[in-house]
Amino acid sequence: MKRRDFLTLAASTVVLPALGPAGSAFAQSKPESLALMTWGGLWGNGMAEHVDAPFAEKTGVKIIQDRGSSPVERITKLKISLDNQVFDLVQLHDGIVPLAEAQGVLEDLDPNSPNLPFLAAVPDRFKRQGWVAMIYSALGIVYNPELVKTPPTSFADLWNEDYRGQIVLPEITHSIGPYMIPIGAMAAGKDAKDTEAGFDMLAKMNDLEPIWAKDTDSIMSALVNGEAAVGLLYKSQTFTVLNQGGNVEWVFPKEGAISYLSGTGIAKNTKNKELAEQYINATLDPSTQGWVANVFNYGGTHPDTLATLPVELQQRVQFSDAETARIIDLDHQFISANRGDWTDRWNRVIAGG
Secondary structure: OEEOOOOOOOOOOOOOHHHOOOHHHHHOOOOOEEEEEOOOHHHHHHHHHHHHHHHHHHHOOEEEEEOOOOHHHHHHHHHHOHHHOOOOEEEEEHHHHHHHHHOOOEOOOOOOOOOOOOHHHOOHHHEEOOEEEEEEEEEEEEEOOOOOOOOOOOHHHHHOHHHOOOEEEEOOOOOOHHHHHHHHHHHOOOOOOOHHHHHHHHHHHHHOOOEEEOOHHHHHHHHHOOOOOEEEEEHHHHHHHHHOOOOOEEEOOOOOOEEEEEEEEEEOOOOOHHHHHHHHHHHHOOOOOOHHHHHHOOEEOOOOOHHHOOHHHHHHHOOOHHHHOOOEEOOHHHHHHHHHHHHHHHHHHHHOO
8 A cells, every 4th residue: 555745735718818828729719618527515616616707707618517426427428428528627536537547538638738837836646647636635534522432543443333323424426435445444454455354344334324425515414413423524624514513523543544635637529628728727726726725624736825825724734744644545546446346345235235
């Protein structure tokens, strides 16, 4: 298992120069809109307000969000549209990017494109060939100190009988749902890639009658309303729960917290590549990228973003040197290659088959 030296920073085409050089963009006709597949809820609303609206104001091109698809379904939609692509942009978390790459549904990001001036400064650890992260955080344990007698200190503690019926976890279709398998393996004292150990622990967890959540908003809601006393959550979103009136504390697990990145790629065969590039550039702009810290307490991936934040937010999005050394970078290629089999097996386990 690799451990990343995680950062401690905490359809288209004419664009105005305010978003970066447009160059050949003027050679194409101007579309009315770009189609972006992303998440709904708080994230989609935040993107609409802080990225999409300013982008539309500067370019005259609206962003139409498709919020109805899971990350895997987004990749499928891109795949079946390759001959006549109807989408322009897609947002994915790092764990699903290998699947998108294997399916050939992302355009390569050109580091020399005049439409992507902010891309070069983003550290390589946050970039893939056809995708670039705009946020980062780490996945750990969250609990309600009023409802939990013995606070968890490790992933293994999640299998405590005391948490029966009171633990909220991501289901397999959630962005981090497959992480339950390596988490289970590590909780059993095995290597994160020990699939058998992971599924054995999944079956034991299912016996504890957890709350399986389809998205992060559902996880946070269960923690806010007291339906759940403990769960898995990114450090960043612990503050969202607190802001919504929940009483929670975040724990950096003994086994190590799991890195989490989320970002944007350009749909393969988009008819509006230049403007799609400029949209991605807008997600990386350090002068505006700080909105993810203000709204979600995520760290922005452009190195200059941290300095734009007040000290309190800088502290929220950063990790100590000791924590940074223990952040786990899961093998996403391995997880992606096994996603289909894991999904089938997961459904059998949860159904009791």
